Amino acid sequence: MSSSTVALSVIFGIVGSGTVAGFFSRAHHKMDLEQWTVAGRGFGAVLVYLLMAGEVYTTFSFLGASGWAYSRGGPTLYILAYLTLGYVISFFILPPIWEMGKRYRLQTQSDFFRVRYGNEYLAAFVCMIGVLSFIPYVQLQLTGLGIIVQIASFDSIGRAAAMTISTVLVAAFVYVGGIRAVAWVSVLKDALMLLAAVSIGVALPQMYFGGAGKMFTALLQAHPRHLTMPGATQNLGHNWFISTVLLTSCGLYMWPHSFGSTFTARSGETLRRNAIVMPLYTTTIAFIFMAGFTALLVLPPLSNGDLALLTLVRKSFPPWLLGIVGGAGALTAMVPSAIFLLTASTLFVKNLFRPLFAPRLKDEQVSLLARLMVVALSLCSLYLAIYSSATLVSMLLLGYAGVSQLFPGVVLGLYWERTNPMGVFAGIFAGVGIAAVLFFTHREPWFGWSAGFLALCVNSLIVVFVSALRPAAEKVGAGVSTNLQVIR
Amino acid sequence: LWDRVYPIVLGLPFNLFWLLSWIFLTPVCMWAAYRIEGQERQ
Numbered sequence: 001m002s003s004s005t006v007a008l009s010v011i012f013g014i015v016g017s018g019t020v021a022g023f024f025s026r027a028h029h030k031m032d033l034e035q036w037t038v039a040g041r042g043f044g045a046v047l048v049y050l051l052m053a054g055e056v057y058t059t060f061s062f063l064g065a066s067g068w069a070y071s072r073g074g075p076t077l078y079i080l081a082y083l084t085l086g087y088v089i090s091f092f093i094l095p096p097i098w099e100m101g102k103r104y105r106l107q108t109q110s111d112f113f114r115v116r117y118g119n120e121y122l123a124a125f126v127c128m129i130g131v132l133s134f135i136p137y138v139q140l141q142l143t144g145l146g147i148i149v150q151i152a153s154f155d156s157i158g159r160a161a162a163m164t165i166s167t168v169l170v171a172a173f174v175y176v177g178g179i180r181a182v183a184w185v186s187v188l189k190d191a192l193m194l195l196a197a198v199s200i201g202v203a204l205p206q207m208y209f210g211g212a213g214k215m216f217t218a219l220l221q222a223h224p225r226h227l228t229m230p231g232a233t234q235n236l237g238h239n240w241f242i243s244t245v246l247l248t249s250c251g252l253y254m255w256p257h258s259f260g261s262t263f264t265a266r267s268g269e270t271l272r273r274n275a276i277v278m279p280l281y282t283t284t285i286a287f288i289f290m291a292g293f294t295a296l297l298v299l300p301p302l303s304n305g306d307l308a309l310l311t312l313v314r315k316s317f318p319p320w321l322l323g324i325v326g327g328a329g330a331l332t333a334m335v336p337s338a339i340f341l342l343t344a345s346t347l348f349v350k351n352l353f354r355p356l357f358a359p360r361l362k363d364e365q366v367s368l369l370a371r372l373m374v375v376a377l378s379l380c381s382l383y384l385a386i387y388s389s390a391t392l393v394s395m396l397l398l399g400y401a402g403v404s405q406l407f408p409g410v411v412l413g414l415y416w417e418r419t420n421p422m423g424v425f426a427g428i429f430a431g432v433g434i435a436a437v438l439f440f441t442h443r444e445p446w447f448g449w450s451a452g453f454l455a456l457c458v459n460s461l462i463v464v465f466v467s468a469l470r471p472a473a474e475k476v477g478a479g480v481s482t483n484l485q486v487i488r
Numbered sequence: 489l490w491d492r493v494y495p496i497v498l499g500l501p502f503n504l505f506w507l508l509s510w511i512f513l514t515p516v517c518m519w520a521a522y523r524i525e526g527q528e529r530q
Contacts, residue, residue, distance in 0.1 A: 074491070077507055084511045091518055213499030220493055220501075227501045228491045238491065276518045279511050286508060 003319040007152040010323025014192065015169065015330050018185045058336040059144025061285050062193070062329050063306050064392030069292025071305030071391075073223070073231025075241060076289060082245045084279040086252030091275040094253065095268030096414050102263075108343075109259040109406070110351035116413045117421035120355050125425060126406060127351040129432060130256035131377075133402035134344040137255075138381035139388065140395040141333040141340075142167055144306075146385065148333070151310040152326040160386045166333070171378040174338045174345075174371075189335045192328035194284055200313065200325065201287020204294045207316060212290055219293055226296070240445045243453035244397070250456065251404030257343035259410075306392050345373030398439055401452030405431035408460045412467070423466035431459030 061079070068076040100106060104115045109130060114123035142163045149162030205215035219226060230237045253259060265271050288309070295308035299315070302308055313325050349369040354361045361369075390398075409424035438444060438451035446454060493501035500508070 074503070077503065080507050080511060084514050088514065088518065091521075211499060213496060216493070216496060216499065216501055227493045228503065272522055276515050276522060279514045282511055283508060286504065289504075 002154075004152065004154040004156055006319040007154075007323040007326060008149070008157075010320055011148070011152055011326040011330055014188075014324070014327030015334065018188050018331055018334070019169070021185055021188060059141050059329065059333040060392055060396050061288060062197075062332045063144050063147060063309055064140070064396065065285055065288045066292035066295070066309035067304070067306035067391060068393050069289040070295045070302070070308035072233055072236065073226035074229040075231050075233060075236035076292075077229075078241050078244050078248070079285055080282055081241075082248040083252070083282045083285075085245060085249035087275045087278045089249060090253050090278075091272055093411060093414060094262050094271040094275065097259070097410070098262050098265055098268045098271055106263055107260065108347050108351055109254075109256045110347060112259070113409065113413075113424075114351070117409075117424060119421040119425075122421045122425050124352045124356055125428065126409070127256075127347045129402055129406065129428060131344045131348050131352075133399045134256070134340050135377070135381055135384065136395040136399045138337055138340050138344075138377065139384045140392050140399075141170075141337040142381055142385040143388075143395070144392060145330060145333045147306060148310060148326045148329045151307065151314055152322055154314070163382055163385050166330075167378050167382045170334050170337045170341065171374055174341045174374050185331065185338075186335055189328070189331035192324070193332050196325045196328040197284045197287045200309070201290040204291050204312060204316060208294060208298050215290070215294055215297070218297055222297060226293075235445055235448060237448055239448040240450055243445075243450035247404050247450050247453040247456055248397075248400045250407040251400045251452075254403045254406045254410065255399075256347055256403075257339045260343050261339075304391075341374045341377055342370075344377055345370040348373050394444075397444065397450075397452065401435040401439055401444075401450075401455065402432055404452055404456055405435065405459050407456065408463045412463055416467070419463065419467045423463045426466050427459040427461075427463035430462050431455040434458055 065076060065079055068079075097112065100112060100115065104111070106112055106115065108127075110123040110127040113126045114120060117123075145166035146159035146163035149157055149166070150159045153162075202212075205212045209215040209218055216227070223232070226232055229241055253262075262271060265274075291309050291312060292305075295302075295312040299308065299312055302311065310322070310326065310329070314322050317325075346366075349361075349366050353369065354366060388395075405428050408427055409419070412419040413424070432455070435452050435455035438446050438455070444451040491503050493503065495502055497505040
């Protein structure tokens with residue numbers, strides 16, 4: 001049996017096991033909209049932990065982090081800092097969001113904006129920003145899946161074909177299983193991811209250099225500036241590091257799926273305990289960095305840094321082990337993709353299409369339309385994945401630049417009674433506009449600062465300024481003072 | 489501020505070691521805050 005057959009068989013075996021486990025998880029639950037999206041709000045600490053970890057640890061942390069460690073160096077440290085800081089922020093803001101969700105039976109992020117600000121159009125606008133920000137994130141996962149199959153097949157399967165197969169699998173998985181299936185597959189995915197990350201991070205430096213310390217010493221001799229900022233880049237210095245950490249940590253729980261998974265928890269306490277434990281999981285990414293640094297010393301120059309980890313694994317280990325690592329990588333792409341597609345499709349139909357165009361739509365019809373949206377969004381992301389050449393980390397930063405613009409509207413909405421829908425709308429509109437102009441004219445970073453962070457600053461100032469200007473009588477939407485009493 | 493690789497601590501460049509130390513300290517501090525706030529205990 002050829003090496004590629006062995007590796008691919010192991011990968012498809014792992015993906016197949018995960019998919020079957022996911023389908024079985026739905027056997028005892030009637031799949032109405034509430035079950036499909038928030039699993040009846042019945043998840044305890046362990047399942048919420050797995051669901052949230054499943055959302056955060058994606059192809060970005062598996063292939064993207066090692067790719068940036070290989071090609072950029074020092075600036076890659078922002079990943080460790082932003083995830084941990086994001087959990088500190090979540091410790092404070094998720095319990096009050098959960099309280100509102102329980103009281104008003106909220107299912108999505110847009111529901112939160114609708115209830116807090118009493119404005120359907122603002123909720124629809126937030127929904128649109130969320131869905132658009134998801135597209136580069138799903139594109140990232142599909143690109144990662146393509147890389148995995150391409151390398152595991154020893155380049156005999158092209159990346160476009162690999163991505164197409166992956167897209168069909170992911171769409172089918174979400175279409176049938178819903179959120180409960182995704183949470184249970186996270187169990188398998190997380191176990192494999194942890195095992196693969198630690199094994200690779202320890203074994204590769206040991207194999208080639210006799211340990212991590214010796215590997216870093218060799219790296220400092222070969223590339224003295226690689227491990228400090230700006231590393232192998234010209235413009236990703238300290239200002240970029242600080243502003244990007246602030247932008248992405250504010251945005252970590254502004255992704256509609258992260259926000260929505262808050263509502264699946266059994267209590268606000270579950271979310272706090274979760275926030276306490278999650279930073280420890282972040283440390284596994286340091287092992288992934290080590291694989292990227294080792295690749296820089298061992299491999300010939302690669303045209304695409306995102307290929308570094310798997311190319312090194314293929315060079316160093318037998319095909320069956322490449323299959324296990326590839327299988328873990330495939331699940332880290334499939335589980336988050338499934339969550340993103342599930343959330344984006346529900347959001348679009350429930351908070352944009354139904355309220356604005358078809359208010360008489362029943363929940364069963366919403367559920368069916370959401371499933372059709374899964375297919376449409378998958379195809380859109382697949383098209384971009386095939387025809388785009390951006391790195392995995394760049395795709396994620398583009399998504400963050402959009403979704404972080406919702407942060408002022410959420411946080412000021414929770415803690416400042418005067419915040420009004422006009423201010424939030426103006427702030428998000430300006431923030432997203434500035435971020436889009438800077439990103440699409442290749443001005444990231446801009447004068448050394450994160451473009452998304454500059455947009456977030458303008459956004460926050462506008463929200464505060466407009467809200468402060470409005471007279472107190474106009475400051476609230478429907479019943480907002482009651483809502484604020486609930487969360488205090 | 490301490491973006492430097494030397495001294496190498498536990499086999500890690502100093503900036504990576506410092507960041508990982510901060511990450512390990514974070515859950516400890518959050519847990520302490522959680523307990524102190526609970527001791528609300530009406």
